[in-house]
Amino acid sequence: MADITTRDLLSETSPRHATGWRALRRYPLFPLAILVFFLVIPAVFAPLVAPFDPYAGSLSARLIPPFWQDGGTSEHLLGTDKLGRDMLSRVIYGARVSITVSLIAIFVGGIIGTVLGLISGYFGGRTDSVVMRLVDISLSLPTILLALVLSAALGPSFMTVLIVISVLLWARYARLVRGETLAIKELDFIARARVAGASHVRIMLVYILPNLVNSLVVLATLQVGYVILLESTLSFLGAGLPRAEPAWGLMVADGRELIVTAWWVSMFPGIAIMLTVLSLNLLGDWLRDHFDPKLKNI
Amino acid sequence: MQQGMQHFIAVRVLQSLLAALVMSVIVFGLARVSGNPLDVMLPIEATAEDYERLSKHWGLDKPVLTQYFLFLGNALQGDFGQSLKYQGTSAMELVGQRLPATLELAGLALLISVILALPIGVIAAVGKDSGWDVAAKVIALLGQSLPGFWLGIVLMWIFAVMLGWLPTSGRGGIEHMILPAITIGWFQVAAIMRLVRSSMLDVLDSEYVKLARVKGIPEWKVIWKHCLRNASIAPLTFFAIVAGSLLTGSVVTETVFSWPGIGLLVIDAIQARDFPVVQAVVIVFAGIFILCNLLVDILYAYLDPRIRYQ
Numbered sequence: 244m245a246d247i248t249t250r251d252l253l254s255e256t257s258p259r260h261a262t263g264w265r266a267l268r269r270y271p272l273f274p275l276a277i278l279v280f281f282l283v284i285p286a287v288f289a290p291l292v293a294p295f296d297p298y299a300g301s302l303s304a305r306l307i308p309p310f311w312q313d314g315g316t317s318e319h320l321l322g323t324d325k326l327g328r329d330m331l332s333r334v335i336y337g338a339r340v341s342i343t344v345s346l347i348a349i350f351v352g353g354i355i356g357t358v359l360g361l362i363s364g365y366f367g368g369r370t371d372s373v374v375m376r377l378v379d380i381s382l383s384l385p386t387i388l389l390a391l392v393l394s395a396a397l398g399p400s401f402m403t404v405l406i407v408i409s410v411l412l413w414a415r416y417a418r419l420v421r422g423e424t425l426a427i428k429e430l431d432f433i434a435r436a437r438v439a440g441a442s443h444v445r446i447m448l449v450y451i452l453p454n455l456v457n458s459l460v461v462l463a464t465l466q467v468g469y470v471i472l473l474e475s476t477l478s479f480l481g482a483g484l485p486r487a488e489p490a491w492g493l494m495v496a497d498g499r500e501l502i503v504t505a506w507w508v509s510m511f512p513g514i515a516i517m518l519t520v521l522s523l524n525l526l527g528d529w530l531r532d533h534f535d536p537k538l539k540n541i
Numbered sequence: 542m543q544q545g546m547q548h549f550i551a552v553r554v555l556q557s558l559l560a561a562l563v564m565s566v567i568v569f570g571l572a573r574v575s576g577n578p579l580d581v582m583l584p585i586e587a588t589a590e591d592y593e594r595l596s597k598h599w600g601l602d603k604p605v606l607t608q609y610f611l612f613l614g615n616a617l618q619g620d621f622g623q624s625l626k627y628q629g630t631s632a633m634e635l636v637g638q639r640l641p642a643t644l645e646l647a648g649l650a651l652l653i654s655v656i657l658a659l660p661i662g663v664i665a666a667v668g669k670d671s672g673w674d675v676a677a678k679v680i681a682l683l684g685q686s687l688p689g690f691w692l693g694i695v696l697m698w699i700f701a702v703m704l705g706w707l708p709t710s711g712r713g714g715i716e717h718m719i720l721p722a723i724t725i726g727w728f729q730v731a732a733i734m735r736l737v738r739s740s741m742l743d744v745l746d747s748e749y750v751k752l753a754r755v756k757g758i759p760e761w762k763v764i765w766k767h768c769l770r771n772a773s774i775a776p777l778t779f780f781a782i783v784a785g786s787l788l789t790g791s792v793v794t795e796t797v798f799s800w801p802g803i804g805l806l807v808i809d810a811i812q813a814r815d816f817p818v819v820q821a822v823v824i825v826f827a828g829i830f831i832l833c834n835l836l837v838d839i840l841y842a843y844l845d846p847r848i849r850y851q
Contacts, residue, residue, distance in 0.1 A: 383556070384563065384827075386785070389564075391808075391823075475688055480808060513691035517686055525682070
């Protein structure tokens with residue numbers, strides 16, 4: 244019979260794989276690497292990284308193919324579009340546009356949803372019913388349709404996209420926050436705070452909210468990919484960002500009629516969208532599995 | 542029908558009506574948000590008399606609330622007025638003309654996605670963590686991450702431009718339909734497959750399956766006859782989401798492939814500021830969407846009694 248050593252006992256009690264922060268050292272290296280390369284660096288450092296101005300085109304440099312094809316030059320690595328604008332720069336700036344729009348929209352929608360969710364969960368009763376009705380109705384409205392209608396009325400602009408996405412997003416946050424608030428508000432430390440005389444607002448902001456941040460961050464990460472897809476679809480349809488902007492969806496739309504002769508105008512922004520959303524989804528799933536599995540059903 | 546079920550249905554129907562009402566308000570507001578709708582609808586040379594005449598005709602001189610109820614009343618009868626772009630055709634007529642094209646595409650898309658998704662989902666569940674399972678997970682992930690419009694363009698590029706096997710656009714026989722149908726159906730394949738896989742996994746573990754095996758029933762029969770029947774309940778109820786993404790998909794895909802359905806109709810109408818048509822299409826779409834949601838919720842509650850008491 245082998246002697247049982249301390250090491251054997253230790254290896255029996257620790258979990259089979261690392262959880263929480265230790266797991267961060269393990270794997271989402273691949274999606275993170277792609278994200279950083281395609282989204283974060285271009286978004287943040289666009290003016291430094293992009294070789295050309297994404298808005299300025301030179302008509303003599305129209306529709307140059309990427310450098311590995313005939314007629315391509317190493318000056319415009321990914322070629323140019325029909326107005327002579329450098330594709331590489333536009334894709335890089337497109338990352339900036341996408342991430343900016345998404346983050347702002349998620350932020351606005353998230354704030355509205357969190358506030359309403361907190362109020363709804365904390366006060367319960369009539370308020371709760373009303374807010375939850377609103378949430379249900381909001382979730383049952385057809386998304387693209389709503390977006391199209393609003394864009395038709397307001398015209399394609401940043402504000403339009405912002406409003407559309409916030410309107411579509413807030414309900415999920417509200418639902419999540421309300422659920423967690425209901426659970427947290429029963430805990431002892433809340434009761435003690437009430438007894439100590441804390442006001443409702445203080446309890447909600449200082450005691451309940453910090454405990455929600457975890458789930459909120461995971462939900463937000465899960466949604467960035469979806470929001471980028473939504474924004475690029477809207478822009479493609481002409482109901483999103485205005486035409487001059489270097490947005491990936493707009494670029495794909497521009498290149499659509501040129502697909503036969505100048506495939507690169509549509510392809511590169513499309514690949515950018517796909518890789519970005521893919522890594523964001525992978526990252527979001529991983530975050531959710533490791534930090535907050537109950538989000539699986541949202 | 543038991544008490545719980547009745548109550549549930551009543552609540553859900555009420556919610557659906559509310560959702561429909563909200564959509565109608567939004568659609569009604571569409572034309573009025575950007576100022577006087579007449580400014581948009583009349584050409585520059587219109588005289589003051591034209592303004593007055595049309596104002597009376599469309600009841601724009603009445604208070605907004607009255608206008609809304611007039612609009613609602615007409616809408617319920619299917620009257621959205623005349624199309625501004627196609628003079629002489631009513632908006633509803635246009636919708637009626639183009640709806641079959643969209644339904645064709647949606648039907649094919651659904652068929653393709655079910656035919657693909659069902660077997661892969663089943664095989665992935667049975668051979669958990671095998672090569673098939675990995676492939677299934679990859680497909681699911683791609684389905685979520687690919688932008689629909691880009692997929693359409695890529696498919697068009699590969700199959701129509703480079704290989705020349707299929708036409709690039711327009712309506713016609715099956716060869717015209719296949720690329721757009723795949724584009725719309727792609728997202729469904731991923732989602733249906735995930736659902737089939739997870740419910741099969743649940744079912745494969747259950748007691749009656751073990752009993753069937755002990756009884757000596759051949760494995761293929763156990764999987765395809767017994768398990769699948771019970772595992773199909775969850776995916777069936779998925780159809781609400783399917784309705785939604787079919788609508789979305791049709792708008793985008795019809796734009797990419799120039800397929801003359803109501804998706805393309807609404808995009809053209811928006812660009813031409815043809816409000817009656819936009820209103821008609823949106824209301825019809827929203828109606829279908831809300832109805833599907835409602836039916837599926839009821840079906841789900843019928844199959845799974847726990848839902849009724851939430």
